[in-house]
Amino acid sequence: MSPRTLYDKHIDSHTVCRLDDQGHVLLYIDRQVINEYTSPQAFSGLRAAGRKVWRPGTALAVVDHVNPTTPQRVAAMPDAGGARQVSYLAENCRDFGIELLDILDKRQGIEHVIAPEQGFILPGMVIAAGDSHTTTYGALGAFGFGIGTSEIEHLLASQTLVYKRLKSLRVTVEGELAPGLTSKDVIMALIGRIGASGATGYAIEFCGSTIEALSVEARMTICNMAVEAGARGAFMAPDEKVFAYLNGKPRAPQGERWARGVEKWRELRSDPGAVFDREIHLDATLLEPMVTWGTSPDQAAPIGAQVPDPQSIDDPILRQDMRRALHYMGLEPGMALRDIVISHAFIGSCTNARIEDLRDAASVVRGRRVAGHVRAMIVPGSSEVRAQAEAEGLAQIFIDAGFEWRQSGCSMCLAMNDDVLAPGDRCASSTNRNFEGRQGAGARTHLMSPAMVAAAAISGHLTDIRHFGERP
Amino acid sequence: MSLQPFTQVSGQAAPLLAANVDTDVIMPKQFLKGIDRQGLDRGLFFDLRFLADGTPNPEFVLNQLAWQGASFLVVGANFGCGSSREHAVWGLQQMGIRALIGSRFAGIFFDNCQRNGVLLITLDEAQVQRIGRLVSQPETAQISVDLETQQIRLADGEVIDFQIDGLRKTALLLGLDAIGSTLQRQAQIEAFEREHLAANPWLA
Numbered sequence: 275m276s277p278r279t280l281y282d283k284h285i286d287s288h289t290v291c292r293l294d295d296q297g298h299v300l301l302y303i304d305r306q307v308i309n310e311y312t313s314p315q316a317f318s319g320l321r322a323a324g325r326k327v328w329r330p331g332t333a334l335a336v337v338d339h340v341n342p343t344t345p346q347r348v349a350a351m352p353d354a355g356g357a358r359q360v361s362y363l364a365e366n367c368r369d370f371g372i373e374l375l376d377i378l379d380k381r382q383g384i385e386h387v388i389a390p391e392q393g394f395i396l397p398g399m400v401i402a403a404g405d406s407h408t409t410t411y412g413a414l415g416a417f418g419f420g421i422g423t424s425e426i427e428h429l430l431a432s433q434t435l436v437y438k439r440l441k442s443l444r445v446t447v448e449g450e451l452a453p454g455l456t457s458k459d460v461i462m463a464l465i466g467r468i469g470a471s472g473a474t475g476y477a478i479e480f481c482g483s484t485i486e487a488l489s490v491e492a493r494m495t496i497c498n499m500a501v502e503a504g505a506r507g508a509f510m511a512p513d514e515k516v517f518a519y520l521n522g523k524p525r526a527p528q529g530e531r532w533a534r535g536v537e538k539w540r541e542l543r544s545d546p547g548a549v550f551d552r553e554i555h556l557d558a559t560l561l562e563p564m565v566t567w568g569t570s571p572d573q574a575a576p577i578g579a580q581v582p583d584p585q586s587i588d589d590p591i592l593r594q595d596m597r598r599a600l601h602y603m604g605l606e607p608g609m610a611l612r613d614i615v616i617s618h619a620f621i622g623s624c625t626n627a628r629i630e631d632l633r634d635a636a637s638v639v640r641g642r643r644v645a646g647h648v649r650a651m652i653v654p655g656s657s658e659v660r661a662q663a664e665a666e667g668l669a670q671i672f673i674d675a676g677f678e679w680r681q682s683g684c685s686m687c688l689a690m691n692d693d694v695l696a697p698g699d700r701c702a703s704s705t706n707r708n709f710e711g712r713q714g715a716g717a718r719t720h721l722m723s724p725a726m727v728a729a730a731a732i733s734g735h736l737t738d739i740r741h742f743g744e745r746p
Numbered sequence: 747m748s749l750q751p752f753t754q755v756s757g758q759a760a761p762l763l764a765a766n767v768d769t770d771v772i773m774p775k776q777f778l779k780g781i782d783r784q785g786l787d788r789g790l791f792f793d794l795r796f797l798a799d800g801t802p803n804p805e806f807v808l809n810q811l812a813w814q815g816a817s818f819l820v821v822g823a824n825f826g827c828g829s830s831r832e833h834a835v836w837g838l839q840q841m842g843i844r845a846l847i848g849s850r851f852a853g854i855f856f857d858n859c860q861r862n863g864v865l866l867i868t869l870d871e872a873q874v875q876r877i878g879r880l881v882s883q884p885e886t887a888q889i890s891v892d893l894e895t896q897q898i899r900l901a902d903g904e905v906i907d908f909q910i911d912g913l914r915k916t917a918l919l920l921g922l923d924a925i926g927s928t929l930q931r932q933a934q935i936e937a938f939e940r941e942h943l944a945a946n947p948w949l950a
Contacts, residue, residue: 709768
């Protein structure tokens with residue numbers, strides 16, 4: 275057999291049968307995670323057709339998108355639509371035999387935070403879920419991708435999906451990240467370089483010394499946001515850090531099964547000589563902290579830069595897009611990004627609300643105060659992250675600085691619950707999408723790392739974390 | 747559930763040529779709170795279609811006389827990027843959109859369209875721009891799409907061929923129920939599963 279990529283190995287080992295000679299296969303899916311807002315119509319479809327769930331134990335459901343994150347947790351949803359979605363999810367899980375982590379469960383949290391946390395995701399698995407950020411699981415050496423509601427129904431009914439093989443892209447990142455830089459800056463720099471559809475049609479394998487040096491949680495941030503470059507799956511070969519991360523997690527295998535698993539997972543890597551359809555190299559030593567200035571994640575620049583000028587763009591469509599983005603964002607060409615004054619700061623989301631993210635942010639915040647004109651919120655990625663942050667004293671650091679310390683959920687990443695910005699609000703955000711209206715109609719989002727959000731919250735404007743706290 | 751088959755459709759095509767039109771813009775969050783697929787035509791492109799006071803925005807193409815009731819959209823690169831929300835496709839369908847023509851579609855959106863019988867036609871960017879310019883004129887906004895022959899006929903008489911995988915084409919032409927088709931392979935899936943779980947016992 276010719277040398278294969280890690281992607282090839284995942285797909286080959288999960289192919290039930292080929293469906294044509296165009297790359298379509300019937301793909302077996304090991305696990306899925308279900309939320310309250312993309313699943314209702316899938317269950318209704320099963321009910322209408324009188325179909326069962328193929329293997330209920332391979333699905334895990336959680337309430338995360340519509341729930342409030344107010345500090346006092348209550349079971350009731352404040353709006354009728356959200357309440358109906360949550361009660362229908364409970365009904366569906368009960369009737370079809372799927373485990374549900376409801377809003378009061380201490381394991382509740384954002385699906386892509388809790389699934390790894392619970393050891394539900396293991397190397398070598400193929401996972402599909404009704405949320406685009408399912409790519410997160412690539413950091414564990416699994417292959418995860420987002421699907422729509424019809425596909426959720428297909429998967430529930432058959433444990434499979436009709437799948438077309440992607441092309442392969444290897445992104446090699448080499449060199450040491452400078453102090454203050456994080457994996458968020460790596461993925462934002464990549465998206466900025468290749469564009470919001472630069473990896474459309476591809477699965478990305480990340481490798482190189484920079485990736486190897488990152489923690490498992492930091493790697494999740496990269497795989498999570500790879501979808502913002504269009505990648506339908508992004509992953510990294512699992513290593514000892516991954517095994518150490520998973521060992522002892524509630525749903526991870528134990529004893530003999532664990533040992534056999536690890537033995538097999540060590541082989542999960544691209545063969546020497548495997549050919550990728552495309553290769554990209556990034557030099558991590560050249561990176562600077564990144565922020566977005568526009569309404570697409572690829573409209574990003576190093577914090578030391580200025581807002582770009584549409585006049586400098588030759589392509590008339592791109593020029594028009596940039597004009598539109600700057601108009602929406604209320605920014606003038608040439609203005610220094612550091613001078614952008616914010617009204618809100620948000621640390622949360624499946625991209626950057628894990629315990630290491632909160633530690634990073636707390637180290638910036640410690641002993642300081644949020645600027646008077648800024649409303650700053652911390653929404654931990656899961657209830658367990660919240661509990662751990664409280665145990666470590668991080669929560670108190672945030673509270674003392676004037677941050678709101680909230681319950682877990684997707685919250686203001688997409689503002690499906692009541693955490694919504696008003697028109698004209700400007701938010702430094704550790705999330706993944708700066709789309710028009712994403713955090714509220716007319717609201718303006720600047721994406722950046724959690725430490726950069728923390729620094730912006732304190733200083734009241736976008737700030738270079740590398741010089742934060744220095745005397746002017 | 748079987749779908750409305752797509753064979754030959756004629757109608758107005760509306761240009762929406764901005765790049766990176768995401769599913770948050772196609773279907774904003776306040777329309778995602780249902781447990782069925784109803785009423786999503788109202789939410790489609792909501793912030794573009796309606797002004798702050800709730801009246802239709804006369805600047806938005808689907809509000810203009812020539813493109814009201816359009817059957818097609820001619821769209822910019824990376825249309826449908828972002829969130830996996832299938833509500834975006836249901837909304838397009840409920841507005842009467844049968845096919846989209848673009849140079850590059852986001853992956854999840856692409857699958858969602860296919861699974862709902864909405865045809866996505868991928869052409870090179872220059873062709874998309876040319877069609878976009880043509881349909882931007884009310885008098886040449888009418889096109890017809892024939893899936894069987896894989897051809898788009900423009901108002902100026904030009905015929906453009908397009909490519910589509912056989913599997914997708916058949917499913918669209920016949921309006922096939924994908925789950926029903928897959929479950930015909932039940933025994934094959936069961937056999938695969940037995941072997942897969944035996945080889946990876948921690949998955950069981």
